[in-house]
Amino acid sequence: GAVVSQHPSRVICKSGTSVKIECRSLDFQATTMFWYRQFPKKSLMLMATSNEGSKATYEQGVEKDKFLINHASLTLSTLTVTSAHPEDSSFYICSARDLGDTQYFGPGTRLTVL
């Protein structure tokens, strides 16, 4: 199956700093990638849709200036959490869609903001 990687897998940072998370599709090209957030024992919540070469589409309630998304190539999307605060601590998961309609998920990044 298709492989999606995320880096870093875990990050701990101080409040007020920015954190960048990378999502890569390793063996296929993904014109569309998605960013999700999941709090403990809760379902996946879509944050934004990342389209290669264009601006991301954010879900209602997600601050685009706080969660910066860049989809610079067909295999790489990045999510930057700016001025992170403890309430941003969560499990961030990206997914990449192949030429069909199947989404493959990365392993996730666990962010802890102190």
Next chain:
Amino acid sequence: QKEVEQNSGPLSVPEGAIASLNCTYSDRGSQSFFWYRQYSGKSPELIMSIYSNGDKEDGRFTAQLNKASQYVSLLIRDSQPSDSATYLCAVSKGAGRRALTFGSGTRLQVQP
């Protein structure tokens, strides 16, 4: 009404039994249906995809789709303790840039 509904469970079955997981969706325009498995603390892993009415089998897994009833299910035969996880149903309207819509998941517990 949620777009994709699943019973949160937990669904508890003995080892070796058949586990039946159900999902309903509200959008009749939905075209693609997926089942993901998520272990605690891990990201979702694709198990099955199904696009047309009927059954689709892959090893111990069978996905069933009934578009008229807006219902999709996943059967797990010969359940193993390692199958214990949360199973997410996801629905898409098809080609394009739309994201999947996920149900809240059903937690399955397979008792040894």
